[in-house]
Amino acid sequence: DIQMTQSPSFLSASVGDRVTINCKASQNINKYLDWYQQKLGEAPKLLIYNTNSLHTGIPSRFSGSGSGTDFTLTISSLQPEDVATYFCLQHNSGYTFGAGTKLELK
Amino acid sequence: EVKLLESGGGLVQPGGSMRLSCAASGFTFTDFYMYWIRQPAGKAPEWLGFIRNKANGYTTEYNPSVKGRFTISRDNTQNMLYLQMNTLRAEDTATYYCARGGHRRGFAYWGQGTLVTVSS
Numbered sequence: 001d002i003q004m005t006q007s008p009s010f011l012s013a014s015v016g017d018r019v020t021i022n023c024k025a026s027q028n029i030n031k032y033l034d035w036y037q038q039k040l041g042e043a044p045k046l047l048i049y050n051t052n053s054l055h056t057g058i059p060s061r062f063s064g065s066g067s068g069t070d071f072t073l074t075i076s077s078l079q080p081e082d083v084a085t086y087f088c089l090q091h092n093s094g095y096t097f098g099a100g101t102k103l104e105l106k
Numbered sequence: 107e108v109k110l111l112e113s114g115g116g117l118v119q120p121g122g123s124m125r126l127s128c129a130a131s132g133f134t135f136t137d138f139y140m141y142w143i144r145q146p147a148g149k150a151p152e153w154l155g156f157i158r159n160k161a162n163g164y165t166t167e168y169n170p171s172v173k174g175r176f177t178i179s180r181d182n183t184q185n186m187l188y189l190q191m192n193t194l195r196a197e198d199t200a201t202y203y204c205a206r207g208g209h210r211r212g213f214a215y216w217g218q219g220t221l222v223t224v225s226s
Contacts, residue, residue: 001170032210034212034213036213043203043216043217043218043219044151044213044216045216046208046212046213046214048212049208049210049211049212050210050211050212053211055212055214056214087150087151089151089212089213091210094153094169095153095169096153097150097151097152097153098150099149099150100149100150
């Protein structure tokens, strides 16, 4: 089974900050890594699929990068509405979510 | 507009069974893989399994953690997805979501979730 190690678990940042969240796979997952945003009481929302493809309607301040085993979600300029928990998901072999990063405003 | 609406959750005793339903609308149901994903409160989601589309014979795949206890099925005449859960345990307590497969382009559509609580 592929394990996903997501970091950090918790992140506090100010409006306008550049924020990065990382996921590391236990083996090569090629490009098959998605990022989801989840707000309290809601279902996860797709942000990025296949490492760096921005889902329809997602603001361009969100971007993804990486390959192989190391992947990053970047928010270029944090907005108040970005407060949420973020999960990565590998779908190269089965499906494994990362443990999540809770993002709060400083 | 794509809509997914789960139902059937609630309180069940350990060892019991429950069937969840997911009503789909706004897209050609038979064209898509359909998934079940659950999320315990405060934890990460967990993929449970999926059922393939018409072109791939409606076959199923499961997470080993639930294989043999959970069964996914679909009624393509009613655009319904089902999750039959047997021999339920306390650790099965979670919000259960159905999601539409995205042809390897992520899970763009999710239901609102239905809460299953396994407790005596």
